[in-house]
Amino acid sequence: MSLIVQKFGGTSVAxxxxxxxxxxxxTNAKKNGNKVVVVVSAQGETTDDLExxxxxxxxxxxxxxxxxxxSSGEQISVSLLAMAIERLGFSxxxxxxxQAGFKTEPNHCNARIKKIDTSRLEHEMxxxxxxxxxxxxxIDQFGDITTLGRGxxxxxxxxxxxxxxxxxxxxxTDVDGIYTADPNLVxxxxxxxxxxxxxxxxxxxxxxxVLHSRSVEMAKRYNVNLExxxxxxxxxxxxxxxxxxxxxxxxxxxxxxxxxxxxxLLNVPNRPGFAYQIFSLMGKYDVNVDVILQSIGRGEAKDVxxxxxxxxxxxxxxxxxxxxxxxxxxxxxxxxxxxxVSIVGAxxxxxxxxxxxxxxxxxxxxINIQMISTSDIKISVLIDQKYSDRALNALxxxxxx
Ligand code: ADP
Ligand code: ASP
Ligand code: MG
Numbered sequence: 001m002s003l004i005v006q007k008f009g010g011t012s013v014a015x016x017x018x019x020x021x022x023x024x025x026x027t028n029a030k031k032n033g034n035k036v037v038v039v040v041s042a043q044g045e046t047t048d049d050l051e052x053x054x055x056x057x058x059x060x061x062x063x064x065x066x067x068x069x070x071s072s073g074e075q076i077s078v079s080l081l082a083m084a085i086e087r088l089g090f091s092x093x094x095x096x097x098x099q100a101g102f103k104t105e106p107n108h109c110n111a112r113i114k115k116i117d118t119s120r121l122e123h124e125m126x127x128x129x130x131x132x133x134x135x136x137x138x139i140d141q142f143g144d145i146t147t148l149g150r151g152x153x154x155x156x157x158x159x160x161x162x163x164x165x166x167x168x169x170x171x172x173t174d175v176d177g178i179y180t181a182d183p184n185l186v187x188x189x190x191x192x193x194x195x196x197x198x199x200x201x202x203x204x205x206x207x208x209x210v211l212h213s214r215s216v217e218m219a220k221r222y223n224v225n226l227e228x229x230x231x232x233x234x235x236x237x238x239x240x241x242x243x244x245x246x247x248x249x250x251x252x253x254x255x256x257x258x259x260x261x262x263x264x265l266l267n268v269p270n271r272p273g274f275a276y277q278i279f280s281l282m283g284k285y286d287v288n289v290d291v292i293l294q295s296i297g298r299g300e301a302k303d304v305x306x307x308x309x310x311x312x313x314x315x316x317x318x319x320x321x322x323x324x325x326x327x328x329x330x331x332x333x334x335x336x337x338x339x340x341v342s343i344v345g346a347x348x349x350x351x352x353x354x355x356x357x358x359x360x361x362x363x364x365x366x367i368n369i370q371m372i373s374t375s376d377i378k379i380s381v382l383i384d385q386k387y388s389d390r391a392l393n394a395l396x397x398x399x400x401x
Pocket of ligand 2: 010042047048073135136149150152154
């Protein structure tokens with residue numbers, strides 16, 4: 001008998017028909033003799049709608065109250081799915097995150113899982129029940145509700161699979177696997193049979209929201225047998241594994257992140273210590289700095305630019321404006337319509353031609369590169385956001401078609 005954790009995202013549980021479809025997938029796995037634990041997200045756009053409601057009431061709601069509100073979406077779906085499964089004559093129980101034993105850090109809206117006390121869950125499984133768990137949520141040491149960050153139900157599922165030592169963790173979604181690029185943006189995207197943890201981690205960190213990046217991190221750490229597949233079509237999906245013995249593909253995937261803003265500090269004194277001042281300030285306020293570029297000094301002055309998530313841009317600028325003495329300049333330029341477009345592949349570090357090919361494809365598509373950042377496994381460029389879809393397609397054509 002195998003233990004399977006199945007996770008269903010928002011579109012997969014959006015309405016009555018979808019919930020009945022999911023109930024079938026779950027009960028089929030049970031009928032095949034498996035122990036089944038299910039993690040679900042909020043229905044459709046519920047979380048977005050709840051967020052909107054919050055901001056209508058208060059433009060700066062506290063994170064604690066946001067968590068109380070947002071976690072309600074998942075509670076609706078677990079109960080409805082349990083009812084759909086009851087109707088098929090199976091023994092089932094729904095549990096909230098805290099009933100299922102998810103203990104987290106107290107950082108609201110982006111809490112990390114500390115541990116999962118699986119005793120209740122195992123008790124229910126011993127009673128031969130299908131257990132449905134609300135994703136995305138837990139409880140901290142003060143007894144307060146926390147959520148794991150947008151898209152976090154994937155992480156709930158993988159964490160549960162690791163804690164229960166499950167044989168398989170299946171992430172059911174609205175696409176039938178991982179593609180070389182988002183199939184909703186790149187028509188010719190190609191489905192992958194498998195992808196390595198490292199490549200998947202890089203893709204998700206660089207903007208591919210098909211999986212929550214912390215779920216991939218966790219699957220790698222605990223060696224969870226992970227698969228992404230469609231809840232609407234009964235066909236094999238994509239396996240995410242430690243090592244893949246595939247053809248020597250240099251580039252495995254292409255992705256973009258539109259949640260990118262660039263901050264440029266002009267005429268920073270060309271003396272030691274200023275980079276330290278700027279980035280320690282950003283660190284102090286938990287601003288996530290990404291690509292950094294410093295110009296060659298022009299005598300007394302140099303320019304320092306860097307990117308931050310657009311959601312943190314206001315905070316970053318506020319902090320910099322309050323500290324112009326320490327950072328040595330009050331000339332701050334901000335652009336929020338930037339996109340970071342990246343190519344990812346474990347094979348590219350041994351092949352210098354990859355970068356040239358990427359830049360050529362962008363040149364042919366008449367897209368100007370503003371900044372470049374590279375690592376062993378990826379090359380990212382910053383470009384004007386209005387060209388990001390064109391860039392994805394041009395790069396896909398250059399590397400895969
Ligand atoms: P769920 O609600 O099931 O969690 P998400 O919307 O979070 O689903 O993730 C699925 C979406 O991820 C797809 O609809 C697709 O647009 C997007 N996506 C981005 N990059 C990729 C990729 N490389 N392969 C497949 N899907 C991708
Ligand atoms: N419902 C949450 C969100 O929309 C969590 C998830 O779907 O994974 O972000
Ligand atoms: Mg998701």
